[in-house]
Structures are given as structure tokens and as C-alpha cells.
Amino acid sequence: MTAARRYPVLVALFIGALFMVLPFLIVAVNAVKSPAEYSANGPLSLPEGVYLDGLKDFWQRVDFGQKLVNSVLISGSVALGAVVLSVLNAYAIGIGRIKGRTWVLAFFVLANMLPQEALVYPVYYLSKEAGLYDTRLSVIIVFVVIQAAFGTYLLASVLGQFPREIIEAARIDGANKWQVLWRIVVPVSRPTIGVLLVFFFIWTWNEFLLPLVMLISNDNQTVSVALGVLQGQRLMDATMTNAAALLGVLPALVFFLVFQRTLTRGIAVGAVK
């Protein structure tokens, strides 16, 4: 292909990419404008200086630090718990090859595809009965199970290909099943487990419906829910909205930069299962 035909395509792709990131840029630019500047120059002008009071006000108003702690706590616990549960399930299915494993696996797949709407009211009701309503623990328990459905599915097919010789050799050396799992299967499967940890963390961080229903008090809310509820109430002015948007975007951006390779590779491993 000649250069004359090559560059228009590249330019078109870059314009497309710019369109994808433009909303982030506009938000970042406007989050550092003062209200006066915003109302005088509109959303498209470049900021005249860096004005951080809007961010500070918003942070204090919604107690954003607490929301971050909640999100990290919930997403982190879910990622760990769901990985442990997935590993146990997948060990039985992929390596133990238990009877009826196809059905067990199909059950986990369908459980993962189930809309949360079909669980939300009973979960809400049962957690009230159990005294777990409006606790972070309730959300953690539910998402450990939901994410483990996907993890089981993915890990079981990876472990189904696990070299049997290694396991048999370890058994001959006297290792029991429990030891084989933690000393051999888990270390060898570390790449897949790493991918699952990252995905579970981010998916749980982004979850909206169940946390919205289960976490009503300010002290327990996650970042996603706190921002979504504020937006739904339409109480915010433009500067506040931008501060909120920027603070919501930043953690996601950090995950993205830190885990970009894991994420894109993980999609290749995960989504195409």
C-alpha cells in the first residue's frame, strides 16, 4: 500500500481513538476550573489555572476517602474469596474429573449468566432476616459466589489441560490432594489466577445494582454507588459533577495503567472460553 493511502486510514483510526478518550479529557479539564471560570467560558475552554477547591469540596462532601476504603475492602475481599472458591471448584472439576462434571460446569455457567434482578429481592429480604442488610459483608458474600461462577468455568477448563504426570508424580512422592492443590496446581496456574484476581477486583468495583440495593448508609457505600446515587438525584452543579467524574475516573485509570497487560491478555484467556 502506498503512503498516500496508508496515512488517511491511520488518521481515521486516531480520530476514532481521540473520540474515545475525549470525554475523559473534557472532564479532567473542567474539574480544575473554578465555577466562575466555568460559567464565563463554558466547558470547552482550556483552564486558566489549576483550581482544586471543587475537588476538595466534593471529596469532603461525600466523604470520598471512606468510599474508596469501602470499595477497596469489598473488591479486594471478593477477589480473594472468589479466587479461593474458584480454585477449589475447578480442582474438583478440572483435575478430579468428578462424575457429572459437565452438568456441574453448565450449572456454574448459567449461574454466572443469571440476571441479578432475579436474585436481588430475595437477597435483600434474606439479608434483612439475617441481620446482614447494609453491611459490606453481605455484598462481599454475594459477589464472591457470583464471581466464582465465572472463575470456576475458566479455571476448570484451564486445569482440564493440566499435565497429569506432574500430579501423578507428586502423589507418588506422598503428597495428598490438598498438598498437590496448593503446592503444585496453584503455583503452576498463577498466570490465570492473577488474571482472575484483577478481573474480579475491577468487576466488583464497577458493580452497581446489588450494592445500590444493599448498601444504603453513607458509611458503607462504594465509589460507584455513591457517585451514581448523587447523579441520579441531580443535586450537583457543573463543577461538582466534574469533580465527581474525575474522582470516579481516576481509580479506574490507575487500574487500567497498572493492569493493562493483564486485562488485555485476560480477555483473550477469559472471554473466549
Place this chain on the structure above:
Amino acid sequence: MTVTVERGGRGSRSGRGSRGGDAVEAHHRAKGPHRPRDSYALFLLPGALAFFVIIVVPFLMNTGVSFTEWQGVGTPKWTGLANYRELMDDSEFWASFRHSLFMVVAMAAVPTVVGLVLAAALFDFVGKHFGSRTVAVLRACFYLPQVLPIAVAGIVWSWILAPENGSLNELLKAVGLGGLQQDWLGDPDLALYTVMGVMVWVQIGFPLVVFMAGLQRVDPQLYEAAELDGAGWWRRFWHITLPQIRPEIHVVLLWCTIAALKVFGAVYVLTKGGPGGATNVPSYFSFTTFFEKTQVGYGAAISTVLTVIILVLALVGLKLQTRAEDAEEGLRV
């Protein structure tokens, strides 16, 4: 389904018949009656219990409640199929499912088509002529919205699309197209299309990344041969790229369609189903019926219908997928 993790089991299996393998078998036999299969079931116990309590019981409860009239307190009153009969006559219910079809277009059909073209362009054009770094940057840009919480994406977009002082309207004015300014999310005739546009933006990165991963296992010689035969870009795309990554296309379509049927957060944050129900979807409809109208039985019926649709779709999709794979497997062996 496609296993993208390296280290296939095939090579290891061929090693079975070796002397070492026989020794293992002999060792096992020497141990006497040995039933390795069943004892692994213990490892499934915690998972099975947790699933029973967190998924199966609530799901059955929800289905049960859908046959009752219940406000969430007191004893549910059994009404049989009354809720379902009422749903059939409920125009709000039908409208919400009609909007679901629009969401399937915005979240599955359009992103799959655009993702395919983008992936092919990035992979076999940009990658070849401008290097993998350029590809990585472009791919990252397209994928970025996927890591954003949908609530945050909603905040960003509802502010950009605001009627007064919104960036989009300001932009239109700045380039001399002020006549096109709209109340993007507040106009009942327009709101659904606006939400669709936002969902395309949210969704596009997922198929792109999956397809690019899929393209990596296509034999480059296929393209080279086609190019030598004088096939242009479109012909190569149509005759090589598409058939080669068909498994990925299946998965992406299935996955995105299900995501589209479940969409909730975006609607909650962008429009709350409004204006006048113009963007209502089944999940949001059941949510408001549960928690705002507290007609729990009716809400349960809505979510049960949604569940049945999704599960049927998932089963059909998985079935087609395995059948396609079996066929391919048969060809290869």
C-alpha cells in the same frame, strides 16, 4: 470453546504410554482399590453450599414470589399466573422489552461490526506498517471505557449531553452547527438513541480486544497467499479474517447480547428510564417495581421473564458453540 492458554494437553497425553506412565499405573494398582474420582468431590462442597444459599435459594424464591401478590411484608398471597397475565397487557412491560432490542443493537450488533473492522485494521494494517506500539496505544484508547464503572460513565456523559452548557451542544455551536443542538437525554424522541450512542462508546473496546487476540492465532501465510493472488483488503477481511475468528464472534455476540438485556446502571444514572418511560428497560422496570412501587410479586414476574429469555439465549448460544467446535474438531482430527 477456544483455549487460548498455551501448553496444550496433547503433547502430555502422548507421553502416557512411556515406561514412566506404566510405572505410575502399576503403582496405583498396587495400592489396591482406589477411587480417585469421588474423593475430589469434597473440594466442591464449599462451592456447592455457597451456590445453593446465594444463588439457588434466592432464584427459587424469586420465581415462587412471581406467582403471588406481595408487598414485601406479611404473607404473600398466592395468585397463580395473575402477574404474568397482567404483564401481557402491560404496555410499559412491552415497551421495556422493545427498548431491550435497541440495546442489543447498541451493545452487541454495532460493537461487533465496528470492533471487527477496527481489529482487522489495527492488526493487519497498522501493525504491519506502523509497529506494535501504535497498535497498543490505539487499542488502549478504545478499551479505556470498559474499565470505567458504568455509574461514572453515566456522570461523564450526562454532563457532556446536558441541554444547557453541555459540551456537545457547545461544540456544535462552536463549529457553526448550533441548529443541531438538542436536549439529548430529555427529549422523549431522542433519549433512547442517545443512550444507545453512549452504550456503543462503553462497549466497543470489548469486541476489539477479543478479536485482536483471536487474530493472533490466524496463520499469516493465509494473508500472504491471498495478497499474492491479488486479493484486496476487503476480500481478505471477508474470506480470511471473518471465517477464522468465527468462534470469537459467536462468544462476543452472545456475551454482549446478554449484557444488553441486563443493562441497568447506565439507564439508572443517565435517564432513570425517562423521559416518560422512553428509555425504560426490563431490569430498571423490575427494580422500580420492587423497591419504589413495592409490588414484589409483579417485579419478580418481570425478572423471571427476563431470566427465562437470557437462559434460553445462553443455552442456545452454548449449544451452537459446542456444535461448531465439534464440527471443527472433527475436521482437524
